[in-house]
Amino acid sequence: MKNQINHSKEIMWQATVSCDSSYDGIFFYAVRTTGIFCRPSCRSKVPNCENVSFFLNGNDAQNAGYRPCKRCRPDLNMKIYDPLESLVKDTKQLIKNKYVQNLSLHEIASRVGVSRFHLNRIFKERTGYTPRVYLEKIRVNEAKELLLTTNLNSTEVGYRIGYQSVSSFYNAFKRNTGLSPSQFRAYRNLNNVNQELD
Incomplete structure (x- = not known):
């Protein structure tokens, strides 16, 4: 088991260079030239060794004048911080809150602070969907709810x-349910089945 006190600078430096997450929470490293401190697992560019100081806790680093890294968030009180998980969570929340707006992938990526390419790749790796497909699924679920709980016609729902x-709504709905909006409403009314929507 790693000892919090008896780490040599060489061991901590090796953990920093190799982005060893097993040292997260045991020490932090700070870079004089940037004024930022990080977790050992941070994927930021490896600094020059002579510019690095080590701290056993984040408060000491902040008291010494260093700011927490925005990538690895050493200021958060958690052993492991997964920035990609936070990116996916923020993207999902944005889409759920703004699904009515016609947001482009560029706009979504810009709002969560990454490139379109990076967001598309990470989001698909983590969820199995691109942000556009996820948006479509959110919209279709909302359409199902409206078709079952209101008297709005399919055009109004879309x-x-x-x-x-109307055609883009119809195509998206059929792609996700196998039915047209009117078929879905008729089928559900006919069977009167209360299925839980995702």
């Missing part, structure tokens, strides 16, 4: 959930 044309 516009209400953010589609700019």
Whole structure:
């Protein structure tokens, strides 16, 4: 088991260079030239050894004048911080809150602070969907809810959930459910089945 006190600078430096997450929470490293401190697992560019100081806790680093890294968030009180998980969570929340707006992938990526390419790749790796497909699923679930709980017609439902044309709504709905919006409403009313929506 690693000892918090008896770490040589060489061991801590090796853990920093190799981004060893097993040392997260045991020490932090700070870089004089940037004024930032990080977790050992941080994927930031490896600094020059002579510019690095080590601290046993984040408060000591902050008291010494260093700011927490925005990538690895050493200021958060958690053993392991997964920035990619936070990116996915923020993206999902943004899409859920703004699904009615016609947000482009570029706009979504810009709001969560990464490139379109990076967001598309990470989001698909973590969820199995691209942000656009996830947006479509959110919209279709909202459409199902409206079809079952209101008297709005299919066209009105499509516009209400953010589609700019009836055909794009119809195609998205059929792609996700296998039914047209009117078939879905008729089928559900006929069977009167209360299925829980995702």
